[in-house]
Amino acid sequence: MKILLTADWHLGKVFEQSQVNFSLYGEHERILERIVKIADDEKVDAVVIAGDIFDSYNPPNEARSLFNRTLVELSQAGERPVIVISGNHDSPEGLASIKPFSERSGIFIHHLPGVEILSQDYRSKNFYARSSGNWLNIEFVTGETVTFYLLPYVSETRLNESFSGYTLFDKALSYNEKLQALISEPSPFEQDHLILVSHIFAEKGILGGSEKTLILGSSFTFEVERIPKDFSLVFLGHLHMQQQIDERIFYPGSIFPMNVREIKNSPAKSVSIFELHDGGFERHIVEVVPGDYVRVVSLETIEEALRLEDSGGLIFIEVKSPLTSQTGLSEVVRKFRGRLLGITFGSTGDFEDDYFGQIDPSTLTDRDLFTEFFKRQTGKEPDEELVRIFLEILNEVRNEAG
Numbered sequence: 001m002k003i004l005l006t007a008d009w010h011l012g013k014v015f016e017q018s019q020v021n022f023s024l025y026g027e028h029e030r031i032l033e034r035i036v037k038i039a040d041d042e043k044v045d046a047v048v049i050a051g052d053i054f055d056s057y058n059p060p061n062e063a064r065s066l067f068n069r070t071l072v073e074l075s076q077a078g079e080r081p082v083i084v085i086s087g088n089h090d091s092p093e094g095l096a097s098i099k100p101f102s103e104r105s106g107i108f109i110h111h112l113p114g115v116e117i118l119s120q121d122y123r124s125k126n127f128y129a130r131s132s133g134n135w136l137n138i139e140f141v142t143g144e145t146v147t148f149y150l151l152p153y154v155s156e157t158r159l160n161e162s163f164s165g166y167t168l169f170d171k172a173l174s175y176n177e178k179l180q181a182l183i184s185e186p187s188p189f190e191q192d193h194l195i196l197v198s199h200i201f202a203e204k205g206i207l208g209g210s211e212k213t214l215i216l217g218s219s220f221t222f223e224v225e226r227i228p229k230d231f232s233l234v235f236l237g238h239l240h241m242q243q244q245i246d247e248r249i250f251y252p253g254s255i256f257p258m259n260v261r262e263i264k265n266s267p268a269k270s271v272s273i274f275e276l277h278d279g280g281f282e283r284h285i286v287e288v289v290p291g292d293y294v295r296v297v298s299l300e301t302i303e304e305a306l307r308l309e310d311s312g313g314l315i316f317i318e319v320k321s322p323l324t325s326q327t328g329l330s331e332v333v334r335k336f337r338g339r340l341l342g343i344t345f346g347s348t349g350d351f352e353d354d355y356f357g358q359i360d361p362s363t364l365t366d367r368d369l370f371t372e373f374f375k376r377q378t379g380k381e382p383d384e385e386l387v388r389i390f391l392e393i394l395n396e397v398r399n400e401a402g
């Protein structure tokens, strides 16, 4: 059995710190087409998408359409199971809104733990799927069976809500212990392969550079020794660098670098393909973005940018001197039209001293938090009117929430 693993699509994303507001939509569209082609060429039996489908709770409509279209293509008219969980960037209810249609097309979305995955069993020519709580069991006509334990990202508050009255939950348990209790329940199915799918920051994992901090109760990471040995494979989303944590735990990484630091850390992006057989598996990765397609160049002056060789890919330019020539800038913008992710002057576009990494956000005022966030997203200071409107809306929301 062959499974394609991907995660962290972040559809609807605008490249961070890009003063030119570079939307990644066009890139995403091409990459997802490539992923569909890889799934078909490799003849994979199932596809798993491990969270952060969208970049925000309210993604643009074009991002939603792209997601829906891609799901339909991946599912091969309901003959290939496609499994989706929500990540910390996804609105669980937003993802769940297509469930009434998707579950009748062999597309299985798990948006919150504790909610039943399927409202009814699903049968196609190729496979039979049924669920029990967070467990999804798939039996192929070849006789091979796989059970997934799907653990979508969930905040501690939401976790406590979805399990109020659940005897497993001792309120005094830490978040790490609660997740461990959940995944330690025995599978109600019989299967050849048992796979855990989640969206979490595993201990020892390496950050790509644009992941939003996950606070798991009092800790930032999930201790991987808590994962029961019964799982032969663990498929994770959240970390944007493709990596293997130990012999059975894998992150496929994001499908595109989303800020300067991620380009510097790992410009190449891929999906992972697992071939499962009796007593083991093999994995190989297939590139969806080559390492030389996206680059950051650091220059002394804007004039140097005009002499740069054009590689045909995307470029982020950091100019060390301040902007002196408006004409030079327009010429650079013209030269790289459609492929200039951003350009900074007088400093690097990369926040070497990660503001949020060094300061406890809870000690900041709403104004400072918003200003920092805005600078991070757009590379410039918000104007006073925007800050005022933001604070006004924030107060309204707080008052409504009572």
Ligand SMILES: [Mn+2]
Residues within 6 Å of the ligand: 008, 052, 087, 089, 211, 238, 239
């Ligand atoms: Mn992510």
